[in-house]
Every structure is written in C-alpha cells, then in structure tokens.
Amino acid sequence: MSQRPITEDDLHAFVDQALAPERRGEVASYLNDHPDAAGRVAAFASQREQLRSALASIANEPVPAELNLSHIIEGRKRRPLRAWMAIAALLLVGIGGLGGWTVRSLLQGGSNGLSALAQEAAYSYGVYAPDRVRPVERIACGRSKYVLPTAPSSRNGCPAG
Amino acid sequence: MKDMLVQVEPLIPSLRRYARALMRDRTTADDLVQDCLERAVSRWHQRRDGSVRAWLFTILHNLAVTQFRQTATRGRHMPIDDAGERELASAAAQEHRLIYQDVLNKLARLPEEQRAVLLLVAVEDFSYADAAKLLDVPVGTVMSRLSRARERLQQEMEGAAPGNVVELRSVK
Numbered sequence: 001m002s003q004r005p006i007t008e009d010d011l012h013a014f015v016d017q018a019l020a021p022e023r024r025g026e027v028a029s030y031l032n033d034h035p036d037a038a039g040r041v042a043a044f045a046s047q048r049e050q051l052r053s054a055l056a057s058i059a060n061e062p063v064p065a066e067l068n069l070s071h072i073i074e075g076r077k078r079r080p081l082r083a084w085m086a087i088a089a090l091l092l093v094g095i096g097g098l099g100g101w102t103v104r105s106l107l108q109g110g111s112n113g114l115s116a117l118a119q120e121a122a123y124s125y126g127v128y129a130p131d132r133v134r135p136v137e138r139i140a141c142g143r144s145k146y147v148l149p150t151a152p153s154s155r156n157g158c159p160a161g
Numbered sequence: 162m163k164d165m166l167v168q169v170e171p172l173i174p175s176l177r178r179y180a181r182a183l184m185r186d187r188t189t190a191d192d193l194v195q196d197c198l199e200r201a202v203s204r205w206h207q208r209r210d211g212s213v214r215a216w217l218f219t220i221l222h223n224l225a226v227t228q229f230r231q232t233a234t235r236g237r238h239m240p241i242d243d244a245g246e247r248e249l250a251s252a253a254a255q256e257h258r259l260i261y262q263d264v265l266n267k268l269a270r271l272p273e274e275q276r277a278v279l280l281l282v283a284v285e286d287f288s289y290a291d292a293a294k295l296l297d298v299p300v301g302t303v304m305s306r307l308s309r310a311r312e313r314l315q316q317e318m319e320g321a322a323p324g325n326v327v328e329l330r331s332v333k
Contacts, residue, residue, distance in 0.1 A: 009304050012311070016282055018289065044311045047318070048283045051182075051268065054261030055284055058181050059174040066195055067177070069170045069202075076202045 006030045011037060015044045165205050168213045169198070175214075175285060176221055182280050183225050185269050193228060197221040218285070219295050222277065229273055267317040275310035278303055 003026055013019045014027045031038040065071065107115065176197060180190035197220045208216050268276060281292045282303075289307075293300040 008308055012304065012307055013289070015311075016289075040315075043315050043318075047264070047311060047314055050261065050264045051279070051284055054264050055178050055182050058178040061174070061177070063173050063177070064191060067173055067191060067198060069166055069173065069198060072195075072198050072202055073166065076199070 006037075011041050012044070015041055015048060165202070169201060169217065172214055172217055173198070176217060179218065179280055179285055180221060180225065182265070182268065182284065183273070183277060184228070185265075189228070193221065193224050196224050200224075212291070215287070215291055215295055218281070218287070222295060225277075226273075264318075267314055270317065271310055271313060275306045275313070278306040279310040279314070282307055 006027055010019065010023065010027050014024065014031075019027060031041060173194070176194050177191065180193045180197075181187060184190040184193060197217065200220050201217055268279070271279070277296065278292060281287045281295065282289065287295065289300050289303050293303045296303065
C-alpha cells in the first residue's frame, strides 16, 4: 500500500466531485472499509443536494427589471452625457470669470471720461498729499516767503509785519 | 458592450441565488446584485483575462462583505427570523418546501465566512482554488471553513427533530 493517506480534504472533494478519477476510486474504496467516514460523506452529500434544490428556484425566477443588464448599460450610457454637461457648466463659469476679470482691468485702465478723471485725482493725491515741503494751499499775505527759499515756511497764518 | 451582454447576462440568475442565500432578504440581495452589475458595466474594460463568472462573484462577494460590516455597525434592517417566517408562511402548503426552508434557516445560522464557502463550493460549483482566489484567502482556509460549515450544518440537522421546526413556528 503505497497510496497517499486519505485526508479530510479528500472526503470533501469526493462530495463535491472534485477528485481525479483515480483518486476518487481510492477514496471510494476507503469509504467502503470505513462506515463512519462513509456516513459523514453521505450526510454531506445530502446537505449539498438539499441546498442545491432549495436554492434552485431562485435561479429560475424571472430576472427583475432593475437587474436587466440592457437597462443598466443604457443608464450607464446616459450618465457620461451628464458628465459632459457638468464639464460644460464648469467651462462656462470659467469663461464668465475670465471675461469678467478682463473687462474689469479694461475698465480700470480706461483713459476717458469719469474713470480717467478719477485716476488723475488719485495720482495727484498720491503725489501732493504726503509732500510737506510744498503745501498746496498758501496764504497770499506771506508772498515774500516764496521768493526766499532759505526762509522757513510757515503754514500757520501770516507773520506779523 | 455587446460581448459583455452576452457574457454577463446568463450569470445573473446565479448571482441572485448566491446573494439571496448569503443575505437571506430578497430586496437586500437584489440591490446587491444591481450594485454588482453596475460596477461590472463600469469596470468591464478593467477586468483581467480569466473567468468572467469568478470576476462577477468577486465583486458581488466584496459588496456583500461591506454590507455585512455596515449591518454589524448599524444594526439589521430586518430581523432574519421574520424573513424566514414570511417565506415559510407562503410555502407552508408544500412539505418539500418546508424541508428546504429548514436547510436555509440552518444555513443562515452559520457564520458568514462559512456560509460563503459552502455556497460557492457546493451550490455555485466553484473549485476550491477558485473559491480561495475569489475570497482572497489560502486554499487551506477554504477547506477548513468548508469542513466546519458542513460539520456544523450536520449537527444542526441532527439536533433538530422533524417536529421541531413546526414547534418553533408555533412559539414564535
């Protein structure tokens, strides 16, 4: 007897008809000699048959509409369209934003009308407001001071005399 | 898409059977199969060469495992016994249906891992190696789960006398 010992796996494979014919014969002859093991194998085989019969009816039911593969594929095909719509929407928002920005800079840099005036006013303010040496408002009575650059300027009214 | 229809459509009944036997509840099972088919459609080009059937069952099984985890954290949507009783009531006239229901009730009491192996091997006819690949476990694990599932189912069947089923129903 040089054959491999029968394993538990062999018994299951016997039940599931997964053995090569030669091994199957070996297991069968083993079961002939071992009624305990044969009993278990018979019980497992009966389980298997009961399970298969009990569940067979499910596989024979008509397939419900929501599991109709053609419908699922159809639904899938329609979905990319929705994706394209999303991309289009994003693109439109992008174009809007970019356009708005361009127009804004154009309007700001405008060289005519009210915006030009405002721009000039802003520049003038920027140039003259911080300048303390040459105040914009001068008083007429202190005219002599303008002639002499060395004299200290006074912004607090005319000096007496 | 055409070859997909040809290859996948004939497998839908067995996917439903596996999902139903695993989840027990018809709606839950069919929702799972629907998810599975949608994934299959969107990932059809990603699948590797090999059995489409094993690929589909792998997707379905992974979805089922996710569902089990969610059920474990959120609590069951519908008590399993209620589902069994409802189905029992509709089939009460036929005695052989009762016996089948009995097997299914006992199957439902097995741990999910064991139930999955038993179903894949004994009902869906996957080889041990394919089942192992599908469940992402070694073949040895498949064999030990199969063995435990069968022993336990056998104990349950021997433990329950034929009258017990009826008695349980009247108590409920």
